[in-house]
Amino acid sequence: MMITAIQEQRLTKSGPQNAALRDYDSVRRAIAFISERWRNQPTIEAMADAAAVTPDELHHLFRRWAGLTPKAFMQALTLDHAKGLLRDSASVLDAALDSGLSGPGRLHDLFVTHEAMSPGEWKNGGAGMTLRYGFHACPFGTAIVIASQRGLAGLAFADPGEEPTAFADMKRRWPNATYVEDHDGTVGLAQRVFDTRLWRSDQPLRVVLIGTDFEVRVWETLLKIPMGRAVCYSDIANKIKNPKASRAVGAAVGRNPVSFVVPCHRALGKGGTLTGYHWGITRKQAMLGWEAGQVGLH
Secondary structure: OOOOHHHHHHHHOOOHHHHHHHHHHHHHHHHHHHHHHHHHOOOHHHHHHHHOOOHHHHHHHHHHHHOOOHHHHHHHOOHHHHHHHOOOHHHHHHHOOOOOOOOHHHOOOOOEEEEEOOHHHHHOOOOOOEEEEEEEEEOOEEEEEEEEOOEEEEEEEEOOOOHHHHHHHHHHHOOOOEEEEOHHHHHHHHHHHHOHHHOOOOOOEEEEEOOOHHHHHHHHHHOOOOOOOOEEHHHHHHHOOOOOOHHHHHHHHHOOOEOOOOOHHHEEOHHHOOOOOOOOHHHHHHHHHHHHHHHHHO
């Protein structure tokens, strides 16, 4: 399905949404530059030049976007920082509450309640389901929000011009469902996900997980990783009592349909390597850096 002219107009109109997309475009270029040169500790002038903004604009952009200075954000992209996220990674999951919902260790995280679709609904490719969708600006580009009657069922991301491809990728997951564009009906979910002021334990975000039993167990384990921490694929395999399934765990992480909320970006390779991310390594780096700023704010 191609994006309609109305959708294109929404994505390009002026206002806060357009400003958010411009912010992420500059951040994305800065991240790409930093990722290649962080060992040389580039100057803010060099970072600003890569992002096509002035040094002052870059400083204010990162403070507004992530609550970090450009230098602090650069530090958040280093391998040393990734290794720090993995510190005692196995015990992070062992110490998580069984429900994976709340507690002191998740002070800065989304409060999420979730349920899984029945195996029959998954095997039928979503037949009989009506999924509403909308395109919304967010801190990580354009978010594609997909909702069922039970709650948030899908969250994907796209860079400018890639919206049709990203939406088609999500549709392939549940090819027999009925899809209805509903920008106004999904904007509230987008706000709940990305506006940290709406992360409230007394009003948890309801998420519906649509996948195999194995995939759902992996995704439920991801929900237990606190913001500001990370785990290895092998830690997840051990947690679901299938220690030889690290490769299968990696595949299940890659098929996570509710990105960011179910934090697959917090799964790293051994030693802190940033392994493949379905929506792009740069976006994974952006999420980890953004979360570093959120943790530092509290």
